Amino acid sequence: MDRKSKKRNIPFPFISISDRAASNIPIYRQIYESVRRAILSGAMQGGSRIPSSRSLSAELGVSRMTVINAYDQLFAEGYLEGKIGSGTFVAGELPEELLTTPKVREIKTVARPRELNLSRLGEQLERDGQQLLREPLSTRFQPFQNGLTAVDSFPFDTWGRIAARLSRSGPHAVIRGNDLAGFRPLREAIAAHLRSARAVRCEPEQVIVTAGAQQGLALVSAVLLEPRDNVWIEDPGYNSARDLFSLSGAQLVPVPVDGDGIDLEAAAHSGKKPKLIYVTPSHQYPLGMTMSLGRRLSLIETARAARAWVVEDDYDSEFRYSGRPIASLQGLDIEGRVIYVGTFSKTIFPSLKLGCLVVPPDLVDVFTAARTVTGAQSPMIDQAVLAEFISEGHFARHIRRMRTLYQERQKFLVEQVHRHLAGFLEMTPGDAGMHLVGWLPEGFNDREVAMRADELDIRLSAISDHSIMSYPRMGLIFGYAAFNEKQTRRGVAKIAVLLTELSKSKCFKP
């Protein structure tokens, strides 16, 4: 544009060198940057001679070697031509229009929205991103954030000792087991654990290591779902699974749950033949019931008849407080229709980012290929540490300890709610898991309560946010596993104040 006005006769006015103390960038690099930008912006034109390294070094008060270093680099990158020492010029053969227009501006100034030309998925993410970009779980340790574990009780010393030992022994011992489906000894440890603790029927070959349940579900979605495929999904249900399946373009079929789990008759009435059925049989999320045996068998039969896949999300089944854990749905599956999704986020800690899929034998290769091509590998070191942690018995021991702790914490939460929130919240003790639902009386809106609680640093999740169809009752999800008595007591007290206040403003009579 107005190129002339940018050109100056004073040599190198555009070279700015910061105070050495004030900058980490070496002087030669600063000179290099200044010249490069001057060329790209058109301030220095192709063919024009640049000062000798001697004169520039004198002018800038830096060593000549520093200037030579800068010129050297500019030369290597094609900005300068000629022989250093005998005369150096701005390269002339560069496309002139690119050099002079547009002016260099900082990329951050690309402020006005432009058409981004994304994929359809990209556009959907762009549009719905704000909703999807929920705050990361583990940044706020506030009651009653669900999905958090009692990290204070995790044996980090043991974990760190195993990690240090494996790091010291170097990589050779570890990388030998690097299968495309995951670290081989970890797959073996997971298979052994799932067989004995969850009655999952599997060989280590069927275990695909993932970076947690969400990545497992993403692989399922990629490998199985086409746009417009019907996905039966529990309603209320797990919203992250819902979001993911929905992004694949699949048609979500919300299916109500009754006391036995997903209501297959209601689903059949929808007339929409399923391609995939997503369930949480051990402990329905978020309502908490266990799927009955009869329902499990019907579900497998339904899947068989429809040639559909069943995704069993077994997210918190290790924490069962009465009786032993209920065997997995996968263990009943004689048809090879169930894909088991496991996670260590609930049993170790969420930021470990490790989980697994157990897939039928004839899906192993396709899932392994999907994992490989999408770069869904997990760091070998963490897989190795977890494998040792499991096989040395620390894992089982930690689960046992947490089972006792979480049961106590649930009991304390229920007591506190009954004592301080009677009339406001109805909460029944649960057999399992790390959360309970507190049901609100008529007149309250769960989303509003959750929003208001958030302002008080209380994290509650609304049943409405986990529902596709409107659910007949308003309720709030209380995660209790991560919080000690003091935190729970104070959390409940804050909620009591909030609900009292809200009830007044609503003329609500408890």
Added chain:
Amino acid sequence: MDRKSKKRNIPFPFISISDRAASNIPIYRQIYESVRRAILSGAMQGGSRIPSSRSLSAELGVSRMTVINAYDQLFAEGYLEGKIGSGTFVAGELPEELLTTPKVREIKTVARPRELNLSRLGEQLERDGQQLLREPLSTRFQPFQNGLTAVDSFPFDTWGRIAARLSRSGPHAVIRGNDLAGFRPLREAIAAHLRSARAVRCEPEQVIVTAGAQQGLALVSAVLLEPRDNVWIEDPGYNSARDLFSLSGAQLVPVPVDGDGIDLEAAAHSGKKPKLIYVTPSHQYPLGMTMSLGRRLSLIETARAARAWVVEDDYDSEFRYSGRPIASLQGLDIEGRVIYVGTFSKTIFPSLKLGCLVVPPDLVDVFTAARTVTGAQSPMIDQAVLAEFISEGHFARHIRRMRTLYQERQKFLVEQVHRHLAGFLEMTPGDAGMHLVGWLPEGFNDREVAMRADELDIRLSAISDHSIMSYPRMGLIFGYAAFNEKQTRRGVAKIAVLLTELSKSKCFKP
């Protein structure tokens, strides 16, 4: 089917208990499993009475408590009815047809292929899986496997010390920085490093942490590519990127490379307007040239005009042996069209599985959403260790040391090839990187040589396998970074024997 023949009068013949020493599975669990399978297979029918715990314990020679435990569990899961002690029955209310047919068979016996009902991507993976399931890089440390680092020289002691310190200090210090786009201090450390070492223009906000380059490319593909979009890709080029883009359904447009990099004129002649252009400007993979400045500027202009995205895969740019590293293409990009793909697989070690994307500011949210919803998070602990490793200066120091080592290793390889493979392989020293191409004379087939070499535990990658169009010369990719003089010498010697043998069988005269 033939149910009667399965029914027996002898009580519980189907209960098999292994020798205690031979099995890890508790006895009660074995009893439980046997009964459960008998019910499901129809061997035990609904409504039939089962022996008392007392008589069964006597019969099996186990404690009564063991049997009660098993019954308890069966009862809890709905397989048994009635009151334990007063009489227990197989549950009658289960759907009879599900209980009696089909017979339980081990899932492994689902041997005959069935129609899997996958997504189109799943079908493609199923079909091309064998090709995609290349052996994992790091399981075989054999010359001249490319992509491996000199792990023996990695400061595992330092790494392990940082890891142990962070593990001991517990999770609270670490998880606070858990952004959805990656661990915040790591994003800062990466931005600082890329700014100074690669002249990447970026703020930490633009850095998205990935599990390596392949996951970065998978996110790019998900967010940007629709089926039938044109993707310009260097040919020969990086085959894993090619496979990935191809799986998205995009149309690959192979573009030849000349001495200056991707041949944009040839690409323009294809008449296929690009949606995305994939390049390796610092060090073309696999041929090794550096993209000239003029070509870089033209590339950015081409992308601007087409509203296309440029993916800069900067896979091994830290290892430059003459001059300083060439600045990144991203640093020239004043249009915000370049997506920078970085990896720590080459600078730390592959099994770390950490890398990054640097995306234009207006793509940050959509990439963060894609990362979140696909569960592409990396473990916090590794991110934290890497952040410290970079910011404490260990990373820069390691790169400097490896630069010297790899340069020596390259020099040694070239010497050995010139000495022992003259006439068979043409190999020119390179300015950069961790691999060189050895060109075969007329008459040899690179795939065949690679295959024969594999039998001798020598890993060579054929240029033909990295080409979409047939490339005029046959060549082999030699990774040299991971191999010491002894390994390189022996590798070259084996290849000399092989090529001599092959040349005889082909009546080839060197």
